[in-house]
Amino acid sequence: MSEGGDMLGWDESVFRDEHVFDFEYVPETFRHRDEQMETLKYALRPAVRGSRPLNVMARGPPGTGKTTAVQKLFGELASVSDVRTVQVNCQVDSTRYSVFSRLFEGIFEYEPPTSGISFKKLFGQITDRLVEEDEVLVVALDDVNYLFYENEASDTLYSLLRAHEAHSGAKIGVIVVSSDLDLDVISELDGRVQSVFRPEEVYFSKYGEREIVDILQERVDRGFREGAVGPQVLDRVAERTAESGGDLRVGIDLLRRAGLNAEMRASTEVEVEDVDRAYEKAKHVHLSRHLRGLSESERAFLRVLAEHDGKRAGEVYDAFNAETDLGYTRYSEIINKLDQLGLVDAEYAEVEGRGRSRELRLAYDAEAILDRLE
Numbered sequence: 598m599s600e601g602g603d604m605l606g607w608d609e610s611v612f613r614d615e616h617v618f619d620f621e622y623v624p625e626t627f628r629h630r631d632e633q634m635e636t637l638k639y640a641l642r643p644a645v646r647g648s649r650p651l652n653v654m655a656r657g658p659p660g661t662g663k664t665t666a667v668q669k670l671f672g673e674l675a676s677v678s679d680v681r682t683v684q685v686n687c688q689v690d691s692t693r694y695s696v697f698s699r700l701f702e703g704i705f706e707y708e709p710p711t712s713g714i715s716f717k718k719l720f721g722q723i724t725d726r727l728v729e730e731d732e733v734l735v736v737a738l739d740d741v742n743y744l745f746y747e748n749e750a751s752d753t754l755y756s757l758l759r760a761h762e763a764h765s766g767a768k769i770g771v772i773v774v775s776s777d778l779d780l781d782v783i784s785e786l787d788g789r790v791q792s793v794f795r796p797e798e799v800y801f802s803k804y805g806e807r808e809i810v811d812i813l814q815e816r817v818d819r820g821f822r823e824g825a826v827g828p829q830v831l832d833r834v835a836e837r838t839a840e841s842g843g844d845l846r847v848g849i850d851l852l853r854r855a856g857l858n859a860e861m862r863a864s865t866e867v868e869v870e871d872v873d874r875a876y877e878k879a880k881h882v883h884l885s886r887h888l889r890g891l892s893e894s895e896r897a898f899l900r901v902l903a904e905h906d907g908k909r910a911g912e913v914y915d916a917f918n919a920e921t922d923l924g925y926t927r928y929s930e931i932i933n934k935l936d937q938l939g940l941v942d943a944e945y946a947e948v949e950g951r952g953r954s955r956e957l958r959l960a961y962d963a964e965a966i967l968d969r970l971e
Contacts, residue, residue, distance in 0.1 A: 605863045610822070611856045617820030618853035620846055623668045624815055629808045630662050633799050637670050640797045641770065644680045644733040649761065650770030652794060654783075657801025659776045659883055660844030666801070667737045667772060674735065681727075681734045687743040688890040693753040696744075697723065700736060720756060724764035733768040742777035743890070746934040751787040758793045771796075777937065803843035809835040813848050821856065826867050830855070833872045841880050851879040881969070884961055887938050888969050896970055897921050898931045902941065903963040910943075910955040932957065940966075 605611070616622060627634070633655070640651040655663045671682040683703030690699050697719050701709045704726055709719055727734055736757060744750035760767040773796070775782055783791060804812065810831055817826045834855070838848035854875035859867040888896070901917045914928050932955070935941040942958045959966060 603865050605860060605865055609865075611825040611859050611865060611867060612820060613822050614820050615853065615856075617816050618849050618856075620849065623665060623672070624812075626815060627662070627665060627669050628812050628815075629804065630666055630801070633662070633666055633801055634669070636797060636799045637666060637772070640772075641670065641674070641735060644674070644735055644768075644770060645677050647679060647731070647733060647768075649733065649768040650735060652758070652770055652796040653772040653799060654796040655772060655774045655799045655801065656778070656782070657776065658778060658803050658842055658844065660842075660846040661801040661803060662845070663774045663776070663801050664739055667739065667774065671735070671737070679730075679732050681732050682737070683734065684737040684739055687738055687740045688886075691743045691747045691890075692749050693756060694719070696738070696749075696753050697756070700734070704734070720760075721764070724760055724767040727768065728764060728766040733770070735770045735772065737772040737774060739774045740776065741773040741782070742775045742780050742937070745777075745780060745782075745785055746937050750782075750785070751790050754786065754794060755790050758790065780937070804838075804845060805843070806835045806839045809838050809843065809845065809848055812845060813838075813852065816849060816852060820852070821867075822865075825856070825859070825865065826852070830867050830869055830872060833869045837872065837876050837880075841882075844883065846886075847879050847882050850882050851875050854879055881961070881965055884940075884965060885969050887940055888966070894921055894923055894927065895931050895935065898928070898935070899940065899959070899966055900970060902957055902959055903967050906959055906963055908957070910957055913957055 637653060637655070640653045642650070644650040655666065657663055667684060671684060674680050674682050681704055683700050685696050685699045687696070690696050694716055697716065698709050700723055701719055704723055709722075723734075726732075738744065738753070741750065744753055754771065754773075756763075757769050757771050760769045773782060783794070786794065813831060813834060817831060834848050834851050837851060838845065841847040851872060855867050855871040858871035858874055859865075862871075888899075891899075897920055898917055901920060902913055905913045905916055910932070914925060917923070917928055918925075932941060932943050936943045939960055942960050944956050
């Protein structure tokens with residue numbers, strides 16, 4: 598514990614503004630992404646002139662600034678009167694209908710009726726309004742990989758890309774954002790979509806350690822009281838972030854947790870030990886994020902697998918079926934989705950006397966998963 602004057606008073610905090618460490622916070626300066634921003638601006642410039650913009654595919658590992666780049670750009674376009682922008686989180690809205698419901702809400706500023714309105718009618722109302730108001734719509738499908746996991750990507754993109762044919766005068770541009778580097782977005786789409794989807798490609802590479810320090814320094818300056826986080830502490834955060842694949846969200850979460858650890862010690866300064874203690878939780882930031890978007894049956898499957906880790910798929914199925922009453926087809930779909938998400942490793946293995954059987958394993962420590970499913 599810190600001595601004398603270095604003790605926090607009961608109503609004091611090491612933080613100046615804890616909101617700076619929210620994942621939704623958009624930083625004032627956006628560092629080390631000039632080239633990517635230029636390509637995005639180039640693609641969207643026609644929208645400012647009232648024309649259909651170029652489509653864009655933004656790819657890169659998690660936590661490399663893709664979502665922030667779109668938010669920054671959409672913030673700038675907010676001042677252009679005839680351009681509408683809607684950012685859709687496909688982890689939450691993972692069907693064509695729910696994506697278009699989100700677009701409806703973005704355009705009309707109220708939610709569509711929850712039942713009784715067909716997709717065709719929903720789509721028609723959106724395009725009618727765009728044509729009436731002579732507006733260009735720019736749609737960002739963030740975490741588009743979730744539409745692929747639910748087999749909804751081709752239909753969703755087809756509707757958006759062909760809107761001007763279905764309704765003359767409708768002008769829609771699409772930005773697809775993917776953090777799944779194993780997913781080849783173009784080749785996984787239907788041929789009818791591939792023929793019209795020729796996006797500009799923007800790649801967001803992993804941040805290096807010095808870049809991480811540079812970016813997190815701004816969060817420290819805005820989020821902590823002066824002197825609370827020294828260079829050594831920031832270097833350790835950057836080192837730990839680089840260990841986690843350079844995902845900036847790990848670093849941001851680590852700073853917040855380390856600050857809370859310092860407060861628990863009633864210290865006015867964050868120490869390297871606070872960072873190391875916080876890392877055990879912060880390193881699972883992707884895991885928490887993936888789990889938040891799962892359905893009840895998908896969560897039930899993970900619970901069952903945690904209890905039967907390393908067992909054959911047949912045994913896991915029996916336990917899953919006993920708990921949920923769901924059939925084999927749904928069970929198989931869940932395995933495929935969780936495998937694509939990197940939560941489960943599903944591999945085929947030769948089993949004597951039984952031919953090929955799938956072996957299922959959790960990609961994370963069972964305890965870490967069960968803790969976060971509570």
